[in-house]
Amino acid sequence: MILNRLDALAQREALEAGSVSVRALLEAHLERIAEREPAVQAFAHVDAEGARRTADSLDRAGVRGLLGGLPLGIKDIIDTADQPTAYGSVIYEAHRPSVDAASVAMLRAAGAVIVGKTVTAEFAHRLPGPTRNPLDLSRTPGGSSSGSAAAVADWMLPLALGTQTTASVIRPASFCGIVGYRPTFGLMSCAGVKPSSPSFDTLGVFGRTVRDCALMRDALLGAELRPPAGEGGALRFGFCRTPFWDRVEPRAAAAMERAVARLAQVSAFGEVVLPDALARIAKAHRAVSSYELATGLATERHQHPSGLSPLLRDGKMAEGLAVSPEAYVEAVTALEHARLSAADLFASWDVIVAPSVSGIADIGLSSTGPAEFSSIWTALHGPCMTIPLAERIDGMPIGLQLIAARGRDHLLFEAAEHAAGAFGPRPD
Amino acid sequence: MILNRLDALAQREALEAGSVSVRALLEAHLERIAEREPAVQAFAHVDAEGARRTADSLDRAGVRGLLGGLPLGIKDIIDTADQPTAYGSVIYEAHRPSVDAASVAMLRAAGAVIVGKTVTAEFAHRLPGPTRNPLDLSRTPGGSSSGSAAAVADWMLPLALGTQTTASVIRPASFCGIVGYRPTFGLMSCAGVKPSSPSFDTLGVFGRTVRDCALMRDALLGAELRPPAGEGGALRFGFCRTPFWDRVEPRAAAAMERAVARLAQVSAFGEVVLPDALARIAKAHRAVSSYELATGLATERHQHPSGLSPLLRDGKMAEGLAVSPEAYVEAVTALEHARLSAADLFASWDVIVAPSVSGIADIGLSSTGPAEFSSIWTALHGPCMTIPLAERIDGMPIGLQLIAARGRDHLLFEAAEHAAGAFGPRPD
Numbered sequence: 001m002i003l004n005r006l007d008a009l010a011q012r013e014a015l016e017a018g019s020v021s022v023r024a025l026l027e028a029h030l031e032r033i034a035e036r037e038p039a040v041q042a043f044a045h046v047d048a049e050g051a052r053r054t055a056d057s058l059d060r061a062g063v064r065g066l067l068g069g070l071p072l073g074i075k076d077i078i079d080t081a082d083q084p085t086a087y088g089s090v091i092y093e094a095h096r097p098s099v100d101a102a103s104v105a106m107l108r109a110a111g112a113v114i115v116g117k118t119v120t121a122e123f124a125h126r127l128p129g130p131t132r133n134p135l136d137l138s139r140t141p142g143g144s145s146s147g148s149a150a151a152v153a154d155w156m157l158p159l160a161l162g163t164q165t166t167a168s169v170i171r172p173a174s175f176c177g178i179v180g181y182r183p184t185f186g187l188m189s190c191a192g193v194k195p196s197s198p199s200f201d202t203l204g205v206f207g208r209t210v211r212d213c214a215l216m217r218d219a220l221l222g223a224e225l226r227p228p229a230g231e232g233g234a235l236r237f238g239f240c241r242t243p244f245w246d247r248v249e250p251r252a253a254a255a256m257e258r259a260v261a262r263l264a265q266v267s268a269f270g271e272v273v274l275p276d277a278l279a280r281i282a283k284a285h286r287a288v289s290s291y292e293l294a295t296g297l298a299t300e301r302h303q304h305p306s307g308l309s310p311l312l313r314d315g316k317m318a319e320g321l322a323v324s325p326e327a328y329v330e331a332v333t334a335l336e337h338a339r340l341s342a343a344d345l346f347a348s349w350d351v352i353v354a355p356s357v358s359g360i361a362d363i364g365l366s367s368t369g370p371a372e373f374s375s376i377w378t379a380l381h382g383p384c385m386t387i388p389l390a391e392r393i394d395g396m397p398i399g400l401q402l403i404a405a406r407g408r409d410h411l412l413f414e415a416a417e418h419a420a421g422a423f424g425p426r427p428d
Numbered sequence: 429m430i431l432n433r434l435d436a437l438a439q440r441e442a443l444e445a446g447s448v449s450v451r452a453l454l455e456a457h458l459e460r461i462a463e464r465e466p467a468v469q470a471f472a473h474v475d476a477e478g479a480r481r482t483a484d485s486l487d488r489a490g491v492r493g494l495l496g497g498l499p500l501g502i503k504d505i506i507d508t509a510d511q512p513t514a515y516g517s518v519i520y521e522a523h524r525p526s527v528d529a530a531s532v533a534m535l536r537a538a539g540a541v542i543v544g545k546t547v548t549a550e551f552a553h554r555l556p557g558p559t560r561n562p563l564d565l566s567r568t569p570g571g572s573s574s575g576s577a578a579a580v581a582d583w584m585l586p587l588a589l590g591t592q593t594t595a596s597v598i599r600p601a602s603f604c605g606i607v608g609y610r611p612t613f614g615l616m617s618c619a620g621v622k623p624s625s626p627s628f629d630t631l632g633v634f635g636r637t638v639r640d641c642a643l644m645r646d647a648l649l650g651a652e653l654r655p656p657a658g659e660g661g662a663l664r665f666g667f668c669r670t671p672f673w674d675r676v677e678p679r680a681a682a683a684m685e686r687a688v689a690r691l692a693q694v695s696a697f698g699e700v701v702l703p704d705a706l707a708r709i710a711k712a713h714r715a716v717s718s719y720e721l722a723t724g725l726a727t728e729r730h731q732h733p734s735g736l737s738p739l740l741r742d743g744k745m746a747e748g749l750a751v752s753p754e755a756y757v758e759a760v761t762a763l764e765h766a767r768l769s770a771a772d773l774f775a776s777w778d779v780i781v782a783p784s785v786s787g788i789a790d791i792g793l794s795s796t797g798p799a800e801f802s803s804i805w806t807a808l809h810g811p812c813m814t815i816p817l818a819e820r821i822d823g824m825p826i827g828l829q830l831i832a833a834r835g836r837d838h839l840l841f842e843a844a845e846h847a848a849g850a851f852g853p854r855p856d
Contacts (some may be wrong), residue, residue, distance in 0.1 A: 076610050095526065104728035109730040186627065186716075186760060187753050189723040193444045197627055221753065289612075295617040298650075299533035325649065329835030335766045407757030408454075427655060 003028035008070055008158035009227075012068075015069040022055040022069035026113055029071045032114075033156045037139055041130040042151040044076040046116035061389030065111030072107060073151050073160035074076050077124045077144075079192040080104055087194045088120040088129055088144070091307035093298055101192025103161060103203055103220055110219035115157060116359040118147025121216045123297065124163055124196045125316060127309045128180040128368050132299040133175060135396055139361040142172030143368030145204060149176040152206045159216050162204040165196040167357070169204030169373035170386045170401055174356035176371065177388045177397030177426065179416070181205040181213045184406050185381035188220050195296045197289035199332070200378055208426070210387065210416045217409065226410065232418025235411070237263060238272035238349030243279045249353060249359030252398050255391045256355060259400060263353065263422040264361060272352060274376070278345070281338045282296050282372055285379040287323050287331035335379055339406070342380050346405035351415040352377075356386040356399035377401065383409040385416045391423035431456035436586035436640040438657075443497040448764055450497035452699040456539055457499045461543075461584045462576035469558040470579040472504040473513050474544035479759055482541045491660040494647040497533055500535060501579050501588035502543040503531035505552045505572070507620040508532055515622045516557055516572070519728055522690065529620025530591060531629040531631055531648055538647035543585060546575025549796060551725065552591055552624045553744060555737045556796050561603060567789040571796030572637030576768060577604040580634045587644045590632040593624040593717060595785070596637035597632030597800035598814045600729060602784035603797065605816045605825025605854065607844070609641045613809035616648050625717035625722045628761070628806050636854070638815065638844045645837065660846025663839065665691060666777030671707045672800050676841030677787030680826050683819045684783060687828060691781065691850040700773070702804070710800060711812050712809040715759035716750050722748030727767045728775055763807055765833070770808050774833035779843040780805075784814040784827035805829065811837040813844045825854075 002027050003011065014020045030048055037043060051071065057175035063069040074093040079085050079097035082102075100108065108114065119129035121144035134154035141150040145162030146204045152160050154266040162169050173180025181204060188203045190224040195201060203220065207213040214227045239260050245253070263269065292315045294301070300308060301317070308317070323331075345352070355373050364368060377384045383406075386399040402419060404412040420426075431439065431453050442448040448524065453837050458476055465471060491497040497782040507513050507525035512521040528536065536542065547557035549572035562569040562582035569578040573590030577600035590597050592610045600607025609632060615629045623629060631648065633643040636829075642655045667688050673681070691697065722729070722745045728736060729745070736745070751759075773780070785801050805812045814827035830847060832840040848854075 098523065100727045100731070102724055105727035105730045109726075150546040184753070184757060186720070186756065189720065189726060190626070191623045191724040192727065198618070199614065238829070240847075292614070292617065296530055298530035298537075298617060299528050299620065302533045302537040303528070325612070325837070328615065328834055329612060333768070333834065336768055340761070340764055340768065406761065407754055408755070 004032045004155045007209050008207060011070060011158055016061050019115060020115065022063060023052065025069060026051055026055040026071050027157060029115065036154055036156060038133070040132055040150050040154055042118055042147040042154065042156060043395055044086055044117045044119050044147065044375045045084050050082055051115045053114050058111065060114070063111055064223055065109065067107060068111030070112055070159060071115045071157055072080065072106060072112045073116055073118040073148055073157045075148050075162045076113060077120045077147050077163055078104060078161060080117065081216055083117055085117065088122040088124070089307060091304045099192065102189040104192065104222050106222060107161065113304050113392050114366050118151055118160055121146065122309050122312055123194060124165060124168055125293065125312055125369060127311045128365055128428040131370060132365065133361050135177060139311045139363050140175065140365050140368055142175035142361060145172050145206070146170040148206045148370065149178060149180065151175050152208060153178045159212060160206045162206055162376060163193055164202055164204045165200045166378055167371040169340050170374045170384055171357045171369050171371070172323050173206055174363035174399030175385045179207050179210055179215065179387045182384045183217065184383045184409055187409070197292040199288050199292060201283065210413060210420055214413050222230045225320070228413045228417035232414040233267065235350040235418065236268040236272050236413050237415070238352050240272040240274060240352050240354045242354050243274065243375060247358050247370065248355050252359030255389055255393065255398050256400055258355060258391065259389045259423050263419050266422050267418065272349060275341065278338055281335060281379050283373045284331035284334040285375045287327055288335065290316045290320030291323040291328045292298065293317060324426065339380055343405070350404065350411060352403040354401045354403065360393050360396035360398060361403045377403045383412045385412055387416055387423065389418050390427065392427060432583045434644055435637050436635060439498060439586055440584055441681055443491050450486045450491060450541065452482065453497060454479055454483040454499050457543065457584060460673055462561070462564055464584060464787060465581055468560055468562050468578050470575040470582065470584060472514060472545045472547050472548055472575065473512050474505055478510055479543045481539050483626045486539065486541065491524050491539055492654055493537065494643060495535060496539030498540055499543045499547040499585055500540045500581035500588060501544055501576055501585045502532060502542060503548050503573050503590045505548045505578050505591055505622050506532060506589060508542065508545065509647060513545065514825035516550040517735060519732045527620065530617040532620065534648050534650055535589070538834050547581055549574065549621060549705045550737055551741055552593060552596055553740055554796060555739045560793065561789050563605060566791050567824065568603065568793050568796055570789060572596040572829040573600050573634070574796065576634045577601050577606060577608065581606045582617045586635065587640060588634045591621055592632045592635055592806060593628045595799040596807055598802045599785045599797050599799070600814055601634055602827030603681035603789035607635050607638055608814045609645065610812045612811045613644065615837070621788055626721040627720060628713065629718050638841060638848055642841050656841045659696065660842040663843050663846065664696040665776040665843070666753050666780050668780050668782045670698040670782050670801060670804070671702065675786050675798065676783055679821050682786030683817055683821065683826050684828055686780060686819065687817045687851045691847050694850050695846065699808055700777060703769065705769055705802060709763060709807050712762040713761035713803045715755055715764065718744045718748030719756045721745060723824045745778065749822055758810065771833070778832065778839060780831040782829045784829040788821050788826060805831045809839045813840055815844055815848050815851065816854045818855065818856060
């Protein structure tokens with residue numbers, strides 16, 4: 001049995017049965033990290049000794065809680081009191097918060113062993129960290145939750161926490177061939193997460209299966225475990241190619257069509273064209289997120305301007321400073337209209353199926369990939385999930401994204417479990 | 429000339445003219461603080477030496493910026509890198525953030541001299557700090573921005589920063605007889621402010637005149653100074669007694685009616701009854717704000733439960749933990765509907781006039797006063813301002829609140845300047 005290859009739920013079972021100790025499970029992952037981290041570089045910081053102390057104390061006290069004894073990674077945009085937190089920025093190289101983020105406190109309370117901080121793009125925006133795609137080291141893992149996606153995909157961790165403001169969960173999870181879940185906006189507190197755009201910032205969960213992500217979701221909510229109950233077959237799926245379909249790489253588009261056709265065979269299914277009002281909200285998302293990014297990083301702009309990358313400073317930050325308060329409020333209002341009108345869409349369809357991103361991960365580490373395939377869904381505030389297809393291109397995974405109405409997170413998990421079955425098993 | 433009795437704009441003029449030094453202006457305020465602070469207790473921390481160093485360096489370099497050389501106070505819910513920040517909680521007694529909040533960085537960049545941290549209720553909620561109402565030490569100053577309101581009302585500072593999640597700016601400003609301004613939601617970043625309810629949290633400004641508040645508004649926005657231009661006389665004012673009018677103390681209600689009658693003589697004026705859908709949103713505000721309070725303080729709940737007051741822990745926090753994710757999302761959706769329907773209201777009226785709170789400040793320090801007179805307006809996300817009436821009851825001030833549509837902050841200032849003229853001068 002290679003412990004670190006087990007899914008999180010199986011690891012949890014082994015721990016509960018006493019067939020493996022928390023310490024042994026941790027060591028299996030630390031070995032994998034030692035072996036692979038020099039190539040993959042998923043971590044901003046690994047706290048092996050701290051994790052060993054926690055593991056040993058859990059072994060002495062007995063594991064408890066939804067995540068009792070599971071080793072986890074935390075995106076380095078999220079504050080941890082016992083480990084450095086650099087937000088992917090040279091400005092914060094030596095930063096060590098004194099308080100855990102609310103999400104970290106929830107995970108610890110559920111018995112998690114925090115192994116380390118995973119690499120994030122600068123302030124969860126676009127400047128990539130050093131992380132490589134574990135499936136092909138010459139390719140980007142996507143971002144901004146690069147390290148969380150890579151670590152879970154490469155069996156260094158069973159689960160990891162990330163964040164999404166535009167595409168920062170869905171994109172890296174798709175590029176790395178795993179499951180990524182962005183919850184309904186507001187459901188899980190971002191207290192202690194460095195703000196990027198408070199109108200869109202959410203946490204995000206990375207796992208290798210839909211059910212593993214449900215485990216971490218319930219731990220973050222402080223809820224009872226509620227895995228998908230097998231009700232996805234009764235749901236209505238609407239396939240939406242989005243206004244950006246012509247930017248999907250042709251081989252990926254064909255693979256997505258084949259996967260969707262398999263789903264259509266076992267589900268109520270139709271095609272969806274986005275109403276214009278929804279198709280246009282990517283622009284409003286951009287205005288709001290750039291305004292909030294620029295105003296939220298006022299301290300860094302004024303006190304550490306040379307520590308900001310030109311990509312950030314001259315890019316989205318400059319763009320945000322040019323958004324007037326009036327234009328900001330207009331965009332906020334347009335987004336509220338769009339969210340309420342999305343109710344019509346979700347009256348016809350339980351779940352929308354759409355591309356997670358334009359295709360497989362690009363070669364090179366200079367870009368984390370396109371964001372437009374997520375910005376509409378992010379702006380609508382409903383839950384989103386990417387699941388990997390069975391088919392790969394050049395050995396690289398492709399994902400499809402499922403989206404549900406606000407608050408329908410459990411329904412989304414049912415849909416995802418059903419769709420994953422239709423797509424076929426994720427190749428190892 | 430008693431320097432600390434001058435309005436902020438007059439202080440600024442004196443500094444620019446060179447007729448007074450930054451250090452001399454600071455010392456005038458420090459003297460007032462030394463004299464009054466033992467009784468009023470507006471400050472969680474005074475950094476006299478740090479402020480003197482800043483003042484001297486501004487005197488050497490020459491004052492610059494909208495707030496160049498003005499002494500300011502910062503509510504102790506807002507992070508400062510050079511001063512402790514305790515969030516009004518025993519859990520954070522020794523807390524000292526390493527980074528300024530975005531708002532503090534904007535104020536420093538505008539040349540402000542940060543004199544100290546002002547008292548906040550526990551986590552900007554309800555458990556009062558030690559602050560007394562400077563107009564009658566036996567009475568509450570209101571909360572949660574208690575210290576900011578008291579310090580400005582008592583001539584210890586010309587301007588101070590606060591925050592509002594329900595009524596935490598409007599209420600204390602009204603109780604202390606000064607002007608309080610809550611900006612349009614989202615316009616000014618709350619990065620570095622301890623979150624209470626991210627769906628409603630905003631900054632807030634305390635000053636003794638409308639024009640002083642405009643000065644601080646523009647500094648926080650990083651904008652050019654744009655004082656009211658005297659255009660308020662052309663606006664349409666709608667007087668809304670709110671569904672809570674029967675809770676307004678009768679003498680205060682009569683004073684409000686008299687002030688509104690004076691405004692009606694010099695303005696387009698009518699009476700407004702809130703549509704039911706708006707009148708009901710206080711309940712949705714409560715569901716969302718309690719859910720977000722409880723989830724946002726997960727670290728404190730799990731790691732420092734005995735440091736939470738019973739008022740918070742067994743009150744709003746327990747209430748928030750009982751709000752289901754479904755109920756939370758339902759309330760969020762109801763609030764979006766209400767915000768969009770408020771557009772109809774503001775098509776008929778440029779500005780709504782309503783009670784700031786139920787009347788004068790209560791005797792005793794155990795409660796910061798009722799919140800329902802602000803929760804509807806807070807939930808609508810538009811800008812709000814309280815201005816003091818000329819009339820007082822038992823020597824204590826009464827305020828009226830002005831509310832405008834989202835993004836109409838400049839219009840609100842025009843309206844407030846006009847209304848303040850109609851009400852007559854604030855008594856000293």
